[in-house]
Structures are given as C-alpha cells and as structure tokens.
Amino acid sequence: MSPRRRDSTPGPTAAAALAESLRERILEGDPAPGTALREEELAQAHDLSRHTVRAALAMLGAERLVEVVPYRGARVATLDDAALIALQQLRAALETEAVRLLGDTHPSGWPIEVRAPIDAAIDALASAEGSADWSATTRAHAGVHRAIVAAADSPRIAEAHAHLEAEILLLLAQVRPDYPSGGLTAEHRSYVDALGREGGAAVREHLAHSTALIRAARAKNTN
Amino acid sequence: MSPRRRDSTPGPTAAAALAESLRERILEGDPAPGTALREEELAQAHDLSRHTVRAALAMLGAERLVEVVPYRGARVATLDDAALIALQQLRAALETEAVRLLGDTHPSGWPIEVRAPIDAAIDALASAEGSADWSATTRAHAGVHRAIVAAADSPRIAEAHAHLEAEILLLLAQVRPDYPSGGLTAEHRSYVDALGREGGAAVREHLAHSTALIRAARAKNTN
DNA sequence: ATGGGAACATTGTTACACAATGTGCCACGC
C-alpha cells in the first residue's frame, strides 16, 4: 500500500508497546525483581526483533524499572534499603514542593476543585482496600499521591513523581506493610487534612512513617 | 582474538560514547536547539550503524536534551517559557530539599567539609567569569549548584538535579542574561551565606531571580 | 582443592532491506 495521509496519529511504536506491556507485568510483580530479561527470549515471545526488544528495555532502563548493564543484560530492578531511603528523599522533595506551590496558589485553603480529585482518589483507595486486592490497593494509594501532586499544576514535578510512583509500585509488589483493613484509607484522609495545616512537615512525617513500614516488611520477608 | 579475562572493565559502548559526544556538542550550543539530528547523517559522520545512532539518540531523549518524535525524527530540545518555569519549579523542589537535608544533618551550621567544596566551586566560577568565557561560566555556575546539592548526600536528588543541570546548560548556551563582570560570583557568595540562614526561602528567591533574568534575556533575543 | 583457559551464552554492533509515516510539491479543477 502506498503511503497516504491519515485521519489519525499512528499507534505506539512496537518498542513502546512492548515497554508498556513489560512495565505492566513488572509492576504486577511477575517477573519479580532480579529476574533476568533475555533479549532473544523476549524477541521470540513477542514475535519482535532483538533490536525492538533492546529499544524497549532501554526505555524501561531509563525509567529505572529495569537495570541494564552493558554485556550482562537487563534485570528487573531491585531496591536495597539505601536506595529506598534515597528514593523517599527525592519523593519528599517533589511532594513537599508540590504542597508548597498549592499553598502559594491557595493561601486561604484548598478550594473544592483542588479537594475533589484528591477525595475521589481516597474513595478509590477505600474501595480497593475493601476488595482486599493488594495490587489494586497499591495502585489506588499511588493515585492519592498523584492527585495531590497533580493539583500543584507543575508538569515537571508531576512527571518526575510519576516515575517514582512506578518504582514504588515495583517495590510494593514484593512487600506488604502491615495495615489493618481500611487503615491506609483512614491514614490518608488524615494526611490530606494535615497537609493543608502543616504542609511540608506533614509530608515528611508521612514518608518517614511509610519508609519505616516498608523496611519492617522487607526485614520480615528476608527473615 | 578469543575471549579472555580482563583486568579492567570495558570502555563505554559505542552508543554511550556517541551520546556523550553529542551531549557535549549540544551543551556547547552547536547544533543549536531545534536542529534536526538525522540518523543516516550521524551514522556516516561517526562511522556507526543506524541502530547504534538510534540507541544514542534515545539516551539523549530520555535526558530531554533531544526531542524524539516517532516517524519525525530527533531534534535538539527547545524550551518555551512555560517549560522554563516548570523546570525551575522542579529545580526548586530538589535544591530546597537538599538544603533542608543539609540543615537536618548540620543543625549548628555547615562545617568546613561541607563548605569547602562549595567555596571551591565558587572560586572556579570567579575564574570562569574573569576569563569572559560564557560556556565556562555557565558550567562553573552549574558546578556551584551541583556542589550544594551534592553536600546533602542524597543520591537520587543529586542525580535528578544533574539531569536538570544539563537542560539548563542547553538553555543557557543560547541566551545570556545580563550580569556585570563578577556579578554571578558575588551573587552566589551571598546566596550560599543566605542558604545557611534562610534555607528554602533563599533557594526560591534565587531561582525566581534567575528565571526572571533568563526570560528577559530570551525576550531580548526574540525582539 | 585451586586456578587457568576454553567453551558457551548473551549482548553490542553491523550491513542491508523493507514497511510505515510525514512532508513537500505539482497538477488539476473551480
């Protein structure tokens, strides 16, 4: 068929589509962190060339969901405790500044159009916790933080935060901090209220608590 | 030659080396923002295959120094005013949190081992301003901010900041804010002192000033 | 038991080809 003007933009490239598919599976926890991702295997499994597979792995490498080491290959990323702390520090930087920008824009308090998407995200978290689906719960939890950051209307902070979100989902696919049923939702309702009052201090307290729970869960996993 | 155990790690891959070479040139302002980077041209100029060139362009795309659009190709990144503001907001997030972490670690003030590399970077900035070399000056300026962020010992904040630094160098390769000779150095000596006292407020004031100067310089360039 | 080296697995790169898409230009109709 000869080229001709299209009425719509083309779909994602094959490499982008593979990256998306692998990203979804990785964030679901299968393949697990540390698993090698062999180019030829992926090429045959997805009926693609090694070139296309390599491009997809490079994309995931840039997102840090995959670790690519020259001549050694790609593996699903793992995260030690030092890396967890460093990641949470970066997360604190982004969420704190987002909350501060929100405060600048709304010095008299967050109006309903700021609160509504955040409250909706918390409601979604309540539903997920109620369904006892850990994957859905971690995604809904991420949605709450995403809604808060998005409200600041700072695209680069939002984008950087989205990348971290994926790394955190990868981590949480393998650990399960102790929360009583509904505990995450209650905690996040309080958290959002505290944000309006205390701003950055509330962010830091929340993330310190989160880090401690994750480390405790990981310690339990390795014992 | 048959494979044999090596006493050293291999050098960078050809794709990484090309990415590094292009990065250097882009940050020097040639090719200029908006310039198309044609795969076949680069392949012939560097005696590499298109696959290797594509891998290098993808790396630079991930760093946002290059904009890669499927089926349209790669161009040196450009930055409009909205993007500049968004970038500076992200920068504020990183530098503010770095300074806050420094304050946590050194509540009684920054000890000499924290100050020394920062002061050395400022001295390097003074030398660069004295030499009237704009490229050297923007790099030395970046070195000052890098030293401050590095002092916080938070690897993910430092790495995210390094990526922004490259984008800012790209921007500054094309504009030149008005500074009297030595003005940048004096301003940054005061800035570092203010950081110890005022922390995040000093960061925000500094970046707001920087944004205003850059926008003014860009406005002058387009008129 | 240990270490050197060969074999093997895997990745990085190359050459060449073709499919897919976007852009520009030309011709035709009004």
Place this chain on the structure above:
DNA sequence: GCGTGGCACATTGTGTAACAATGTTCCCAT
C-alpha cells in the same frame, strides 16, 4: 489565481542474519 488531492520523496521503525565483544561456567591439569 487559489485550494486541494495525491503522488513522490525523505526519513524513521523494524527485521534478518551475522559477527565482534564480553561475562560466566565448567573442565582439566597441577
């Protein structure tokens, strides 16, 4: 003369096949 459709062209995305380069594993000799 102008606008639009369509074709040609340039460029990118992907594929095949091969080989160079590197890291790992295993075997054999000491």
